[in-house]
Amino acid sequence: MKAILVIATDADACKTITECLRAEYKVEVQPNKEACLDAQRKKRYEFILIDLLLLRDGRPVNGYFDYKAVLQPFWQAYPMSELIVMSQPAMIRDAVMAVKQGASNYITYPIHPDELRYVKESLQEALKIHYELQYLRDSFWQEDSLELIRTNSPVMKEVFGKVRAVSTTKTTVLLTGETGTGKGVVAKLIHQHSTRRDNQFIAIHCGAIPDTLLESELFGHEKGAFTGAIRRKLGKFEISQGGTIFLDEISTISPSMQIKLLQILQDRTFQRVGGEDVIEVDVRILAATNEDLGKMCDDGSFRRDLYYRLNVFPIELPPLRTRLEDIPVLTEVFLDRLNRHHLKDIVGIHPLVMEAFTRYTWPGNIRELENLVERAYILETSSMLTPESFPSELFASGDSGTRIEMDTSLTLAEIRHRTVESVERRYLKEMLTLHRGKIAETAKATGISVRQLHKLMARYGIRKEDFKYIPLAKSKKEL
Secondary structure, three states, rough: OOOEEEEEOOOOHHHHHHHOOOOEEEEEEEHHHHHHHHHHHHHOOOOEEEEHHHHHOOOOEEOOOOHHHHHHHHHHOOOOOOEEEOOHHHHHHHHHHHOOOOOEEEEEEOOOHHHHHHHHHHHHHHHHHHHHHHHHHHHHHHHHOOOOOOOOOOHHHHHHHHHHHHHOOOEEEEEEEOOOOHHHHHHHHHHHHHOOOOOOOOEEEHHHHHHHHHHHHHEEOOOOOOOOOOOOOOOOOOOOOEEEEEOOHHHHHHHHHHHHHHHHHOOEOOOOOOOEEEEEOOOEEEEEEEEOHHHHHOOOOOOHHHHHHHOOOOEEEHHHHHHHHHHHOOOOOOOOHHHHHHOOOEEEOOOOHHHHHHHHHOOOOHHHHHHHHHHHHHOOOOEEOHHOOOHHHHHHOOOOOOOOOOOOOOOHHHHHHHHHHHHHHOOOOHHHHHOOHHHHHHHHHHHHHHHHHHHHHHHHHOHHHOOOOOOOOOOOHHH
């Protein structure tokens, strides 16, 4: 049964609330705000009714209480609880102020059952609408995009929330982040979920095209505009009419190109190279960079007015080293793709590989991870990606390999002891992996007792839970 929490000292009010709502809810009563917060941290309450006098904290500023600050701890304990303040008729002004600053609603003393039911039902209706909107937001993504938006990272969930919010607009988006963080993938996601998805999506890598050719590539040229221009050529802006153009590495364009791009963003018009006609264009512009454009503006290498035009809706993609919780998800996605296009059936990743993944700094970000997985997939002969299929450098910082540090300050006996420990630790990890973390089977295979195995695992900080391989999802529903 759902629960309601009441914070009040008025016995008659508590009795009325309990009798009115006990058919639908379990009603609990607490004497003060601190007890309420303590209870809220331990249990979920649909509604919290609190006396306004018990809610007020500190002294008023200019005659008013900061109810927003007072309500903050309640939202932190459980954001979806509906807060209803109860006040004396003489304090109706304060009750309204509390609602304006975040409370869900208010009722006045003496508590009348009909008024209480009305407030409760109106909040339930608002909550129902909220959940319906949340469902619609969750069903926003196209089925073929569900694989791309899987994440365990709170930061990436915020990124995808921004993508969802901006996709259906015409707004210019600036994607920032290190090389390999997936800016191109996010640009395609925005286009695929926009009203322009049935029209062209054209990506231009500005840094890969010489500046002398970039103008013609973007805006086109007329016949005879320059040597070799034997016929009119349409530029990418003209071709992508009604669609989306993605300008990758926007920081590399020259000052003259910055001026021409500024005209497009300001007036939505341009001229072909060597042409006089002004061409109007309806194109959504997405841009990406791995440079700090704000700093480039300070240095004078990038126009500030262009930066402001591009930076209407910025989305920063985090580096992989700050979202290590997504490495298993990404690896699974890459393996699933490779299995669909090849005859192999790789079903998991060796725990030692995953351990090395979490220690590595990933300078190449997601692109580097994808390349490493693909390389290992080609080399792998078993049903699991093993350490032998990855570059040895990946394991250089850990104890996964047989590499022993030669510290000449140690005695031979100390070096021998460290070497034995290193080999023993790796051997136990390999055996636990082979037997999927099953202690009895591992102990039998290693020729020691279960008790001895437990002691060795405790000595080396080894947990059996770490040796269950990561399986691939069996169906799209599991994604």
